[in-house]
Amino acid sequence: MIFEQIATGGCQSYLVGCDKTLSAVLIDTEASQVDRYIALTTRHGLTIRYVIDTHTHADHFSAARALGKRLGVPVVSHRDSPSAYADLRLDEGDMLAVGDLRLQVLHTPGHTRDSICLVMEDRVFTGDVLLIGGTGRSDLPTGDPDQLYDSLFDKLLKLPPELLVYPAHDYKGQAHSTIGREIAENPRLQKRERAAFVAMMRELNLAAPTHLTEALRTNISGGKTVAGLLAEATAAVPFMALSELNTRQAGRANDLVVLDVREQDAFRAGHVPGARNVPRGQLELRVNDEFPDPTVRIVVVCEFGKISTLAAATLRDLGFLRTAALDGGMKAWREGGMPLET
Ligand SMILES: [Fe+2]
Numbered sequence: 093m094i095f096e097q098i099a100t101g102g103c104q105s106y107l108v109g110c111d112k113t114l115s116a117v118l119i120d121t122e123a124s125q126v127d128r129y130i131a132l133t134t135r136h137g138l139t140i141r142y143v144i145d146t147h148t149h150a151d152h153f154s155a156a157r158a159l160g161k162r163l164g165v166p167v168v169s170h171r172d173s174p175s176a177y178a179d180l181r182l183d184e185g186d187m188l189a190v191g192d193l194r195l196q197v198l199h200t201p202g203h204t205r206d207s208i209c210l211v212m213e214d215r216v217f218t219g220d221v222l223l224i225g226g227t228g229r230s231d232l233p234t235g236d237p238d239q240l241y242d243s244l245f246d247k248l249l250k251l252p253p254e255l256l257v258y259p260a261h262d263y264k265g266q267a268h269s270t271i272g273r274e275i276a277e278n279p280r281l282q283k284r285e286r287a288a289f290v291a292m293m294r295e296l297n298l299a300a301p302t303h304l305t306e307a308l309r310t311n312i313s314g315g316k317t318v319a320g321l322l323a324e325a326t327a328a329v330p331f332m333a334l335s336e337l338n339t340r341q342a343g344r345a346n347d348l349v350v351l352d353v354r355e356q357d358a359f360r361a362g363h364v365p366g367a368r369n370v371p372r373g374q375l376e377l378r379v380n381d382e383f384p385d386p387t388v389r390i391v392v393v394c395e396f397g398k399i400s401t402l403a404a405a406t407l408r409d410l411g412f413l414r415t416a417a418l419d420g421g422m423k424a425w426r427e428g429g430m431p432l433e434t
Contacts, residue, residue, distance in 0.1 A: 097268075098125060098129070099265075101152075103122050105121045105122055110191025117142045118144065119146065120219065120260045121145075122153065143165060143166070144195075147173075148174060148308070148312060149307055153317050157314040160177070167179050176314055177314040184199035188210075195210045199243075202237065202244070203230060203240060204220075204232070204233070215255060215258055215268070219259070220261060221248060224269045225278050231298065232300075249271060254271070325401045334418065341366070348389040349390050350366060351390050351393065354369070354393075358422075366433070372402070376410070390414065398421075
């Protein structure tokens with residue numbers, strides 16, 4: 093077996109391959125690591141057959157859709173997954189064949205309705221159902237502490253005690269555990285009576301995960317994250333350094349237009365000398381009047397350098413092919429002591 097555990101903060105992803113056929117799967121991938129998964133797959137000479145999400149993640153952005161598209165392979169989830177882009181939906185008792193490897197599906201709702209665990213040879217991928225020294229929470233959308241009790245005590249914990257546990261999260265740098273160790277040591281599993289377990293889960297009172305809405309929105313729809321949108325725009329436009337623009341301004345170069353896309357108030361309070369102002373919200377509708385010559389060189393400016401990147405990508409899309417974005421924004425321009433016009 094070829095096995096890689098890839099941590100992104102507390103999120104754990106897995107690359108598992110058959111060493112005989114070099115077929116492989118990716119489990120619980122994270123959006124910022126797409127290039128890393130591809131690189132690891134290439135390094136081991138593997139071909140990915142499936143990209144699996146053990147459940148609808150509410151706390152991180154899944155890379156499943158992006159990887160499925162890029163690699164041309166099915167995105168796999170449980171039948172109850174709300175995902176709009178899952179290609180292969182599994183039921184309890186189904187098994188995936190990946191070369192000589194067999195991944196057996198257990199439906200283990202409770203953390204979410206669509207949670208699955210995958211048993212493979214000497215190990216089980218437990219998603220967020222069973223963590224090392226913890227369990228998944230049951231208070232997020234579709235969670236249910238009663239179902240979590242059933243999934244743990246009637247299913248997962250009845251697996252052989254020596255089975256290795258690989259969860260979708262670990263925040264303490266622990267790679268894995270075993271079923272036996274968790275039964276003995278996991279504090280949450282010491283409440284073995286249903287009522288006591290359910291009461292404990294209801295009383296946890298955990299803060300909502302950061303990015304909850306964005307994670308659910310993108311993981312369910314396959315839509316883009318804000319970071320993903322910015323990354324796409326960043327890849328689609330060239331940038332101009334603050335110092336380069338400053339030098340050109342000082343030299344009174346008039347071969348480019350500085351376009352400030354902040355709101356009028358911010359623009360009036362101080363802008364790059366000679367800059368023009370079209371707020372981002374009006375850009376598409378005013379651009380033909382503002383820039384009759386589509387070959388004009390435009391450098392787009394905003395406060396922090398993000399909205400200007402999106403606006404520059406929009407202008408390029410519209411056919412203003414000499415548009416660049418300032419690398420940084422007016423905040424950095426001011427803090428760098430560069431000249432302002434009010
Ligand atoms: Fe989760």
